[in-house]
Amino acid sequence: MEPAIRVNQLSKRYASGFQALSHVDLTIESGEIFALLGPNGAGKTTLISVVCGLVNPTGGQVSVSGHDIVTDYRAARSRIGLVPQELTNEAFETVWATVSFSRGLFGCPPDPDHIERVLRSLTLWDKRNNKLITLSGGMKRRVLIAKALAHEPEILFLDEPTAGVDVELRREMWQVVRQLRETGVTIILTTHYIEEAEEMADRIGVIHDGEIVLVEEKRRLMRQLGSKQLTLHLPSPLERIPPSLNGHQLELADEGHELIYTYDAADVSSEDAAGIPTLLSDLRDAGIQFSDLNTRQSSLEDIFVSLVRGRQ
Amino acid sequence: MNLYGVRAIYLSEMARTRRTLLQSIVSPVLSTSLYFVVFGTAIGSRIEEIDGVNYGAFIVPGLIMLMLLTQSVSNASFGIFFPKFSGTIYELLSAPVSSFEIVLGYVGAAATKSVVLGLLILATAGFFVPLRIDHPLLMLLFLTLTALTFSLLGFIIGIWAENFEKLQLVPLLVITPLTFLGGTFYAIDMLPPLWQTLTLFNPVVYLVSGFRWSFYGVGDVSLAASLAMILLFLGLCLALVRWIFQSGYKLRP
Ligand SMILES: Nc1ncnc2c1ncn2[C@@H]1O[C@H](COP(=O)(O)OP(=O)(O)OP(=O)(O)O)[C@@H](O)[C@H]1O
Ligand SMILES: [Mg+2]
Numbered sequence: 001m002e003p004a005i006r007v008n009q010l011s012k013r014y015a016s017g018f019q020a021l022s023h024v025d026l027t028i029e030s031g032e033i034f035a036l037l038g039p040n041g042a043g044k045t046t047l048i049s050v051v052c053g054l055v056n057p058t059g060g061q062v063s064v065s066g067h068d069i070v071t072d073y074r075a076a077r078s079r080i081g082l083v084p085q086e087l088t089n090e091a092f093e094t095v096w097a098t099v100s101f102s103r104g105l106f107g108c109p110p111d112p113d114h115i116e117r118v119l120r121s122l123t124l125w126d127k128r129n130n131k132l133i134t135l136s137g138g139m140k141r142r143v144l145i146a147k148a149l150a151h152e153p154e155i156l157f158l159d160e161p162t163a164g165v166d167v168e169l170r171r172e173m174w175q176v177v178r179q180l181r182e183t184g185v186t187i188i189l190t191t192h193y194i195e196e197a198e199e200m201a202d203r204i205g206v207i208h209d210g211e212i213v214l215v216e217e218k219r220r221l222m223r224q225l226g227s228k229q230l231t232l233h234l235p236s237p238l239e240r241i242p243p244s245l246n247g248h249q250l251e252l253a254d255e256g257h258e259l260i261y262t263y264d265a266a267d268v269s270s271e272d273a274a275g276i277p278t279l280l281s282d283l284r285d286a287g288i289q290f291s292d293l294n295t296r297q298s299s300l301e302d303i304f305v306s307l308v309r310g311r312q
Numbered sequence: 313m314n315l316y317g318v319r320a321i322y323l324s325e326m327a328r329t330r331r332t333l334l335q336s337i338v339s340p341v342l343s344t345s346l347y348f349v350v351f352g353t354a355i356g357s358r359i360e361e362i363d364g365v366n367y368g369a370f371i372v373p374g375l376i377m378l379m380l381l382t383q384s385v386s387n388a389s390f391g392i393f394f395p396k397f398s399g400t401i402y403e404l405l406s407a408p409v410s411s412f413e414i415v416l417g418y419v420g421a422a423a424t425k426s427v428v429l430g431l432l433i434l435a436t437a438g439f440f441v442p443l444r445i446d447h448p449l450l451m452l453l454f455l456t457l458t459a460l461t462f463s464l465l466g467f468i469i470g471i472w473a474e475n476f477e478k479l480q481l482v483p484l485l486v487i488t489p490l491t492f493l494g495g496t497f498y499a500i501d502m503l504p505p506l507w508q509t510l511t512l513f514n515p516v517v518y519l520v521s522g523f524r525w526s527f528y529g530v531g532d533v534s535l536a537a538s539l540a541m542i543l544l545f546l547g548l549c550l551a552l553v554r555w556i557f558q559s560g561y562k563l564r565p
Contacts, residue, residue: 014565056564074314074408081404088399090324092331097324104320105407147403309329 002066004030004155004186005051010060012046012210020046023060023208028188029156030065033181035201035218043210044190045085048157052082058188065154078106081148085159085190087140091133095124096133099146106151118149122176138169145176155257156180158189162196174200198222204211206307213307230261230276230291242286248279259290321417322424324389327486329425336387340429344379345436347371352441363500363530368441372387373524374496376430376436380455381491381516383429388422388466393479396471396563400427403565411557419463426459429431449505451526455517457542458519462487464549500532515541 005028012021020043022208036044053076062069062207064076089097099115102149114252118123118166127135132143138171158177162170170193177187177200191197197204198218207213213220214256237256249262263275281292322471329336352368359367376527395401404414406467439442445451473479494516500508511517522538525531556563 054402054405056560056565074410077406077408080406082402084399084402086399088402090395090400092396093324094325097327101324102403104316104323105403105409107314107408108315109316304524 002063003027004032005064005188006063007047008063010041010047010050010062011058012050012055013058019210020131021050021057022205024210026205026215028186030186031181031184032202033177033189033200035197035204036188037194037197037204038190038207038209040192042207045159046210047207048082048188048190050161052080052157053077074107078151080155081153081156082152083141083144083148083156083158083161083248085163087137087144089132089140089143092131094127094129094131095135095143095146096128098143099150102147103150106153108151114152115150116145121179122146123172128232138165141165142173145173149180153185154274155186155188158187160190160192162193164193165231170196200232208307222297226261227264228295230263230279230293230295232259232261233257234259235291237287238288242288244286245279245282248275248282259288273276284310314407314409314413317407317453318413318417321409321414322421324414325418325563326424329387329393329421331471336383336425337429337432340365340379340383341432341436344375344433346438347375347441347491348437350409352437356516362502363528365528365530366442367527370499370524371497372434372437372443373527374435374494374520376455376490376496377458377516377520378488378491378496379429380400380426381487381519382483384422384459384462384485385466386425387425388463388481389470389473389479390416390466390481391422392467392470393473401563407500411553414557415464415467415553419460419467422463422466423456423459423532426439426463427455430455430459445526447526454523454526454538454542457496458523461542461549464546464553468549468552468556471556474552474562490514491520495520496565515545518542 005026007026010021010024010026011019013019021300025045031107036047038044046055047077047165050057051069053066064079067075067079069076071183079191081082093101096115096119099111099119100112103111103115122145124139124142124146127139132140134145144222145158145161161177162173166175176195181187189196189200201218203215204218204221206213217289229297234257238252238259239256241250241252241259251262252258253260261279347370351371357368361367362370392401395404401525409417434443469479469482473481482486493511494514500511500517500521503511518533518538518541519529521533522535522542525535525538
């Protein structure tokens with residue numbers, strides 16, 4: 001089967017001379033949720049804009065379900081729904097009118113039942129006759145999603161769908177995205193909230209300075225790069241780590257009240273994962289007591305920060 | 313051909329006109345009617361007939377042209393400028409519509425509105441001045457061609473303009489002066505010889521003259537010259553629009 005999106009050696013240099021994308025290769029499989037992560041100005045929106053036809057590329061090709069976005073733009077674009085990063089609305093149109101407009105624009109015959117389903121799924125049904133200007137920011141964003149879904153696209157781009165959206169609405173949005181995936185829609189989202197990618201995505205791509213730095217399944221990514229930390233709380237502070245403990249990856253924190261042990265999460269399950277038991281017995285031998293302990297796995301955020309920092 | 317797309321654009325533009333009925337229909341009709349009141353009934357009776365036509369009736373075709381030109385340009389330019397300005401143009405650019413279909417939707421709607429306006433003004437004029445239309449079909453042809461051509465010009469201006477100031481610039485500095493000097497209120501042969509020659513460089517003269525010919529069978533230039541001029545203009549605008557979409561000028565970075 002053709003992948004949903006195939007990006008091949010894509011480059012974009014803006015008229016200002018700024019190189020926003022350099023030789024990007026990326027394949028997005030049909031039916032997956034793909035999260036594109038990257039700091040401000042990394043090129044996320046530019047990449048999406050090229051695929052959706054808003055920005056002309058300066059090199060490379062993109063195909064959507066096998067259709068080239070330039071030579072076969074009708075077939076390519078009619079498969080895509082786009083929810084842009086910026087909130088933009090025809091202020092004086094009603095919700096119903098603007099969503100119906102989108103459906104027509106994308107070449108579909110009118111289908112009030114479908115529009116109703118979309119509006120209900122986004123809890124916009126009660127607002128269908130409201131002018132957009134009377135809606136709250138969160139509702140406006142949902143209207144943009146409704147517009148993007150009006151023509152029943154196979155692929156949905158969400159450019160920072162939850163920017164400026166409160167926690168509750170964000171969870172609601174995630175729910176909507178999951179439901180969409182269940183109906184077979186491929187979803188590509190960009191986000192600054194790592195928890196969002198962690199929560200939603202099947203695969204994660206990291207883009208930085210217009211280059212794809214990494215593409216990986218989320219689980220494997222977190223396993224590969226994720227280290228765990230064991231924090232021991234010491235009732236009596238340590239000045240420095242005793243030499244007898246030199247064999248372990250230890251550091252002191254909180255003015256000697258915390259002893260932090262860093263280890264690889266992937267090692268825990270393996271045979272020679274003797275780390276923690278040995279550490280604990282070594283601690284006992286050194287006469288160090290602890291009152292409490294906790295462990296934490298590094299989040300995508302940590303992974304992301306270290307990746308981006310590593311390149312600077 | 314994405315006919316549903318064209319229909320969606322066309323209908324949403326017409327809906328915008330309905331939402332702004334007062335400003336887009338009522339006000340141009342009213343303000344043009346004031347000319348008929350003043351020139352047709354008040355002082356028109358004291359001005360001599362021109363080419364055997366009552367002065368109030370003489371100025372009707374020119375006034376309709378004046379309104380047609382300014383309204384076509386401003387309406388069509390706003391129609392495409394506003395989505396660009398507000399950002400909603402993203403949807404248009406990401407949709408499976410060709411540039412031809414986009415133009416058909418936007419310019420078609422703007423031209424429709426102008427033609428309706430023109431006919432409304434014509435009907436209003438009938439109340440105030442003794443009107444006569446010798447060649448109604450030709451009149452409609454001129455009306456439609458002019459509405460279409462200047463809606464195209466407006467569309468181009470709407471794409472070119474980055475701000476409201478530029479949007480007003482062309483209608484204010486080019487269209488209005490050319491129309492006022494285009495023989496709306498006088499016949500060209502009433503001017504001194506030098507001005508007669510200069511006036512022939514003003515394209516609006518040809519439009520007004522041709523349009524007036526369809527009413528009263530008299531014009532400043534030949535009918536063929538008028539038709540040729542409007543078709544030339546139409547061709548120019550079409551070529552420019554084509555270039556805009558092909559190059560992505562101001563639409564796709
Ligand atoms: N039209 C343009 N002309 C010139 N440069 C541009 C244009 N649009 C974007 N850029 C530049 O390209 C780079 C990438 O921008 P882009 O919007 O793709 O970033 P992003 O990853 O979406 O960032 P953010 O997270 O802030 O949305 C930025 O440095 C930006 O300044
Ligand atoms: Mg962005």
